[in-house]
Amino acid sequence: MKKIAVIYHSAHGHTEHIAIQVAAGIRAVSKADATLLKAEDATADPDGILRFDGLIFGSPTYLGGVSGQFKTFMDSTGPLWRRQQLKGKLAAGFTVSSLPAGDKQSTLGAMFTFSMQHGMLWVGNAILPEQHAGVPYAEAANRLGSWSGLMAQAMHSSPADGFPSGDIKTARMFGHNFAETLERLGTAPLIRSNPLKAPA
Numbered sequence: 001m002k003k004i005a006v007i008y009h010s011a012h013g014h015t016e017h018i019a020i021q022v023a024a025g026i027r028a029v030s031k032a033d034a035t036l037l038k039a040e041d042a043t044a045d046p047d048g049i050l051r052f053d054g055l056i057f058g059s060p061t062y063l064g065g066v067s068g069q070f071k072t073f074m075d076s077t078g079p080l081w082r083r084q085q086l087k088g089k090l091a092a093g094f095t096v097s098s099l100p101a102g103d104k105q106s107t108l109g110a111m112f113t114f115s116m117q118h119g120m121l122w123v124g125n126a127i128l129p130e131q132h133a134g135v136p137y138a139e140a141a142n143r144l145g146s147w148s149g150l151m152a153q154a155m156h157s158s159p160a161d162g163f164p165s166g167d168i169k170t171a172r173m174f175g176h177n178f179a180e181t182l183e184r185l186g187t188a189p190l191i192r193s194n195p196l197k198a199p200a
């Protein structure tokens with residue numbers, strides 16, 4: 001069974017709510033197991049994330065980037081980077097913010113660059129926006145039109161589960177797609193060579 005960690009920070013529960021939906025999508029794939037991991041706990045034990053085959057990162061967008069707590073987690077993986085121990089694992093990212101755009105793209109960009117520095121393989125959000133097929137905007141999968149990662153919009157001053165239903169649907173599809181991709185690619189070990197040696 002493939003093991004996937006959803007590593008997230010959430011101050012007020014919105015990002016956590018989306019993380020739970022992503023995990024539900026993962027678990028709908030029979031050969032995948034999802035673990036929800038708070039960024040603070042991953043920061044305390046960065047080596048602990050090595051046991052997973054795939055990592056999905058989640059952060060609220062704060063001032064156009066990841067939250068401080070999520071950045072602290074990223075920085076705690078420096079020793080893993082030096083040894084390139086995450087190389088070849090699958091990665092993906094999601095972010096939650098209160099505005100429709102809100103500069104969420106910058107947050108996904110930070111997660112993408114982080115994953116590339118680690119030599120991970122990035123999985124996007126391959127979902128056609130359903131409003132083009134006549135589904136009402138609020139209910140449409142990928143209504144925010146984000147392919148590089150998952151975006152969700154927590155309505156202003158809403159409770160933690162205050163999302164348009166389309167965003168919940170998208171989060172589950174995103175997790176499901178990631179787990180299916182891992183299952184398809186994961187028939188052989190993804191880490192092969194010593195990254196510090198050039199090929200002969």
Ligand SMILES: Cc1cc2nc3c(=O)[nH]c(=O)nc-3n(C[C@H](O)[C@H](O)[C@H](O)COP(=O)(O)O)c2cc1C
Pocket residue numbers: 009010011012013014015016060061062063064065096097098099100101102103104154
């Ligand atoms: C310090 C701070 C900065 C924020 N910056 C943005 C922003 O750049 N764009 C945006 O749309 N929302 C912004 N927000 C709103 C949060 O992204 C939003 O409340 C989100 O749902 C918080 O997620 P959480 O409940 O998981 O903590 C900001 C909130 C805070 C506290």
